[in-house]
Amino acid sequence: MNKESLRKKLVLAFVVIGILLGIYEANKPGPLVVEGTSTGYNGDLTVKLQVKPKGEGFKIIGFDVIHQDTPPIADPAIDVVKTYILKNQNTEFDVVSGATYTSEGVREATKNAIEKIK
Structure with a gap:
């Protein structure tokens, strides 16, 4: 695996994590x-x-x-x-x-x- 491929996978992973955290925060029950x-x-x-x-x-x-x-x-x-x-x-x-x-x-x-x- 070259550096460019690894970089793309890391960026994709961070984007997916960000989206999942956003969904979690939006659906977290408030008071x-x-x-x-x-x-x-x-x-x-x-x-x-x-x-x-x-x-x-x-x-x-x-x-x-x-x-x-x-x-x-x-x-x-x-x-x-x-x-x-x-x-x-x-x-x-x-x-x-x-x-x-x-x-x-x-x-x-x-x-x-x-x-x-x-």
Whole structure:
């Protein structure tokens, strides 16, 4: 086998490996996304949880909140609540002072999303 033939076979092998890895990545299961809704201060509030299986249950790995509440007040409170939920994996927390309705809305929407998983 000469060098040119070997080079062609190596290039072909790398192309095939690349295609197979691309197919694997495209079909790899991602996290499950579940939504829950509740009421915030200025209307509906939606929580989108990204969860992955963990043993017999699940683990919350990501968290988005869509709301109509006043951003300078609601956003810092939502960040505190999200951090708590991601760290502790539960919704048993005291509301954030100054953003009671938003905090309660996130808690209830998260509980509603979790119920969809069970």
